[in-house]
Amino acid sequence: MAVEFTPSSNIALLRESATIAVSQRAKALKAEGRSIIDLGAGEPDFDTPAFIRDDAKRAIDAGHTHYTATEGILPLRQAIAALARDYSPVAESLVAQDVVVSNGSKQSLFNACFVLFGLGDEVLVPTPAWTSYYEMVQLARATPIAVMGDAANGLKVTASMLAAAATDRTRGVMINSPSNPTGSVYTPDELREILVLAHSLGWWVISDEIYRRVSFDGEAVSALQVAPALDNLVIVDGVAKAYAMTGWRVGWSIAPRAVTKAMTAFQSHATFHTASISQYAALSALTRRAEADASIAEMVAQYRVRRDAALAVFGDYPGLPLVRPAGAFYFYFDVSAAFPLHAEPGSAFAARLLEEKGVAVVPGAAFKTPSWVRISYAAPESDVVEGVGRTLTLWSELKG
Numbered sequence: 004m005a006v007e008f009t010p011s012s013n014i015a016l017l018r019e020s021a022t023i024a025v026s027q028r029a030k031a032l033k034a035e036g037r038s039i040i041d042l043g044a045g046e047p048d049f050d051t052p053a054f055i056r057d058d059a060k061r062a063i064d065a066g067h068t069h070y071t072a073t074e075g076i077l078p079l080r081q082a083i084a085a086l087a088r089d090y091s092p093v094a095e096s097l098v099a100q101d102v103v104v105s106n107g108s109k110q111s112l113f114n115a116c117f118v119l120f121g122l123g124d125e126v127l128v129p130t131p132a133w134t135s136y137y138e139m140v141q142l143a144r145a146t147p148i149a150v151m152g153d154a155a156n157g158l159k160v161t162a163s164m165l166a167a168a169a170t171d172r173t174r175g176v177m178i179n180s181p182s183n184p185t186g187s188v189y190t191p192d193e194l195r196e197i198l199v200l201a202h203s204l205g206w207w208v209i210s211d212e213i214y215r216r217v218s219f220d221g222e223a224v225s226a227l228q229v230a231p232a233l234d235n236l237v238i239v240d241g242v243a244k245a246y247a248m249t250g251w252r253v254g255w256s257i258a259p260r261a262v263t264k265a266m267t268a269f270q271s272h273a274t275f276h277t278a279s280i281s282q283y284a285a286l287s288a289l290t291r292r293a294e295a296d297a298s299i300a301e302m303v304a305q306y307r308v309r310r311d312a313a314l315a316v317f318g319d320y321p322g323l324p325l326v327r328p329a330g331a332f333y334f335y336f337d338v339s340a341a342f343p344l345h346a347e348p349g350s351a352f353a354a355r356l357l358e359e360k361g362v363a364v365v366p367g368a369a370f371k372t373p374s375w376v377r378i379s380y381a382a383p384e385s386d387v388v389e390g391v392g393r394t395l396t397l398w399s400e401l402k403g
């Protein structure tokens with residue numbers, strides 16, 4: 004008997020990423036021989052620093068190619084806890100047992116959503132936010148509640164905006180600073196107020212700090228530095244962005260002991276541990292600190308040069324609503340004036356930009372803000388400046 008696939012109730016609400024249409028079309032145009040400036044990618048264009056690659060090769064030769072503990076090798080978890088203790092006085096008691104290493108921070112976020120939230124729960128998602136947050140909360144059978152940020156304040160939310168969106172079903176909030184897609188960074192006071200509110204109402208806070216070290220006014224503040232308490236806090240971080248290690252798939256969570264135990268048990272059945280060699284590479288990144296800091300400083304300096312060069316181009320178009328990014332490597336801007344009647348101005352704009360100007364970007368529908376568009380400047384400076392220039396030319400042509 005022929006068997007037809009009917010999606011299970013587990014994935015009834017699952018949607019393909021809204022970024023896929025543009026990137027598929029960009030690939031097709033490239034295959035046809037068109038030269039495309041790709042400003043869609045959310046990953047560093049730098050190589051993983053050489054000392055990390057060398058240590059990974061040594062790990063292979065040393066035979067570190069077997070199963071490890073689900074939660075990761077002890078020295079790596081110790082290094083993660085030591086790093087957290089160094090940047091946060093609140094974290095002085097953190098040890099390896101508070102850490103779970105996962106297949107990228109994405110899996111850490113999924114683990115956290117899955118063990119903390121369930122049917123009937125509501126989770127506040129400051130919006131715009133990375134597309135996977137909404138899907139992860141839904142896969143946990145909870146309901147994501149988008150709380151729209153304030154365009155006059157870098158699309159960030161305040162504690163009072165979150166309080167206004169809360170109901171008696173609210174169980175948690177997902178924070179991301181520096182933000183993908185806006186590049187906004189919460190100030191210590193803004194973050195503290197949110198953490199104080201969450202603690203007073205007994206909400207879980209999942210703080211995604213994957214871009215913490217890609218920040219232009221010193222490292223962005225961590226929730227670990229300003230939290231009134233740690234008993235409702237899950238910190239998620241990883242090596243992907245700051246260390247240019249996206250493909251290695253190493254992320255981690257720092258959480259209360261019971262949550263850590265639950266995430267370990269869940270991960271043990273889902274994926275087990277992340278690759279042993281990748282764990283040794285991450286160990287190198289986190290323990291050879293002087294070299295890592297120098298590499299990060301060099302990459303962040305380059306992101307800053309690209310950001311400033313592109314901001315000079317944006318500066319010629321003062322009518323375009325743009326978030327001035329203080330971290331990560333994205334520009335986020337509102338193109339609704341170009342398509343005032345369209346339901347998804349960002350998608351219409353991204354499609355035209357690709358076809359007519361050969362620039363690939365990500366429409367804001369991916370981040371639940373369909374009027375906006377995201378440009379990544381994790382690309383060579385000349386591409387960034389040229390791509391932003393073409394984008395702005397199209398914008399002024401369309402808005403008339």
Ligand code: PLP
Pocket residue numbers: 045106107108109110133179182183211213240241242243249252253254
């Ligand atoms: N969190 C945010 C906000 C991201 O933008 C990304 C990747 O794009 C991730 C998490 C996932 O990173 P990782 O490669 O560590 O899974």
